[in-house]
Amino acid sequence: MELQRAGRPIDDVIADLDAKRAHDARWQDGRTFGMVYDGGPSVHEVAERAAMLYLHENALNTKAFPSLGAIQNEVVAWTAALLHGPAGSAGFLTSGGTESIQCAVLAARERGRAERGVHAGEIVVAESAHAAFHKSAHLFDMPIHTIPVCNDWTADVDAMADAVNDRTVLVVGSAPQYPQGVVDPIPALAALAATVGANCHVDACMGGFVLPFAEMLGRDVPPWDFRVDGVHSISADVHKLGYAPKGVSVILHRSKELRRFQTWTFDAWLGGFYGSPNLQGTRSGLPMAAAWAVMQHLGVDGYVELARQALDSADRMRDAVGATDGLRVLGDGRLHLVAIASDPASADPLDAFALGDALARRGWYHDRQGPPDSLHSTVSNGNAAVIDEWVADLAECAAEVRGMRAGDRSTTYSTVD
Numbered sequence: 001m002e003l004q005r006a007g008r009p010i011d012d013v014i015a016d017l018d019a020k021r022a023h024d025a026r027w028q029d030g031r032t033f034g035m036v037y038d039g040g041p042s043v044h045e046v047a048e049r050a051a052m053l054y055l056h057e058n059a060l061n062t063k064a065f066p067s068l069g070a071i072q073n074e075v076v077a078w079t080a081a082l083l084h085g086p087a088g089s090a091g092f093l094t095s096g097g098t099e100s101i102q103c104a105v106l107a108a109r110e111r112g113r114a115e116r117g118v119h120a121g122e123i124v125v126a127e128s129a130h131a132a133f134h135k136s137a138h139l140f141d142m143p144i145h146t147i148p149v150c151n152d153w154t155a156d157v158d159a160m161a162d163a164v165n166d167r168t169v170l171v172v173g174s175a176p177q178y179p180q181g182v183v184d185p186i187p188a189l190a191a192l193a194a195t196v197g198a199n200c201h202v203d204a205c206m207g208g209f210v211l212p213f214a215e216m217l218g219r220d221v222p223p224w225d226f227r228v229d230g231v232h233s234i235s236a237d238v239h240k241l242g243y244a245p246k247g248v249s250v251i252l253h254r255s256k257e258l259r260r261f262q263t264w265t266f267d268a269w270l271g272g273f274y275g276s277p278n279l280q281g282t283r284s285g286l287p288m289a290a291a292w293a294v295m296q297h298l299g300v301d302g303y304v305e306l307a308r309q310a311l312d313s314a315d316r317m318r319d320a321v322g323a324t325d326g327l328r329v330l331g332d333g334r335l336h337l338v339a340i341a342s343d344p345a346s347a348d349p350l351d352a353f354a355l356g357d358a359l360a361r362r363g364w365y366h367d368r369q370g371p372p373d374s375l376h377s378t379v380s381n382g383n384a385a386v387i388d389e390w391v392a393d394l395a396e397c398a399a400e401v402r403g404m405r406a407g408d409r410s411t412t413y414s415t416v417d
């Protein structure tokens with residue numbers, strides 16, 4: 001395959017691109033539970049107009065583009081306030097949750113080296129922690145201890161304590177964790193990290209733009225943010241339930257001193273001072289500006305309403321799963337994630353993956369995850385309008401696959417293509 005010599009007219013090019021999308025997930029219909037989070041028509045419009053303004057801008061150098069410096073500072077400050085960051089808390093925008101986590105892991109390693117003389121700092125995580133921690137451990141060459149979760153899917157603090165030692169630089173909790181959507185016992189994890197002077201990072205990539213609003217809605221939200229003593233850093237993805245388009249997340253630290261451990265500067269080449277807030281070089285201004293615009297457009301009231309739609313929809317799904325013989329929801333069922341699994345206590349357990357195949361034939365997209373084999377649903381505002389249809393299809397699909405077992409047992413969070 002080679003790029004053809006002659007260029008083509010704009011309309012032809014765009015028509016081709018549009019045609020390529022024929023088999024992509026149909027998130028616009030609300031039938032995809034994850035990956036794209038739809039805040040509705042006015043959120044699209046404000047994001048698209050901001051994106052057009054900032055399509056070409058580069059946040060590499062905020063002296064050249066001071067507006068992007070201001071956009072970053074404002075989005076970070078608004079997020080810090082939502083997460084009860086103390087005066088002096090500080091952060092940066094990154095390209096996504098994985099990069100925010102990488103920054104937190106790097107900061108923990110560097111702080112361990114600078115303050116405790118621990119060169120080969122170690123990480124302690126629950127098995128439910130996001131794969132991005134393992135990727136970070138791989139990239140930064142750090143040993144990582146992975147500890148099985150409790151029966152309720154939360155981090156097992158006592159078991160994690162056995163893995164903490166004088167080389168531990170980072171203890172991780174999630175709010176909530178992705179697979180079952182439960183919030184880890186953050187105060188106990190922060191206290192555990194403090195016993196050896198390690199950082200405690202709270203991964204709120206999934207919950208950062210839900211939990212504050214769930215609390216405002218009067219829902220029961222366990223302590224997880226900077227109000228918990230001993231939480232050093234938090235990651236929160238604006239491109240998930242913050243409803244911004246892809247490519248933007250916030251990494252926050254309790255203080256500027258702690259933030260310093262994630263930054264890197266260099267002056268010993270021929271190109272001049274290189275200051276690096278995160279892992280990128282050239283940084284698109286587009287996602288940063290779109291996030292700023294979406295947050296301004298929604299305001300806290302807008303987010304509360306979107307969170308209500310997502311949480312109410314998740315409740316409806318849980319009720320429907322609970323009423324289906326042979327199925328169960330994993331976890332305590334409070335937030336916007338719904339993991340659907342076979343119920344071993346039933347006389348007639350249903351196979352989650354066979355159910356997923358039947359739902360897929362009706363146009364529903366759930367990630368297949370495990371262990372244990374289960375269907376993942378990240379429920380957001382975009383799903384609310386079709387939840388009645390999903391509930392009806394669940395009943396039909398359950399009847400259709402009773403007694404069947406899917407041959408394909410593979411899971412799909414992401415791909416290497």
Ligand SMILES: *Cc1c(COP(=O)(O)O)cnc(C)c1O
Nearest residue numbers: 096097098130177178203205206
């Ligand atoms: C999505 C997610 C991440 C990773 O974020 P990306 O934006 O996909 O890189 C990390 N942790 C949790 C809990 C997540 O849900």
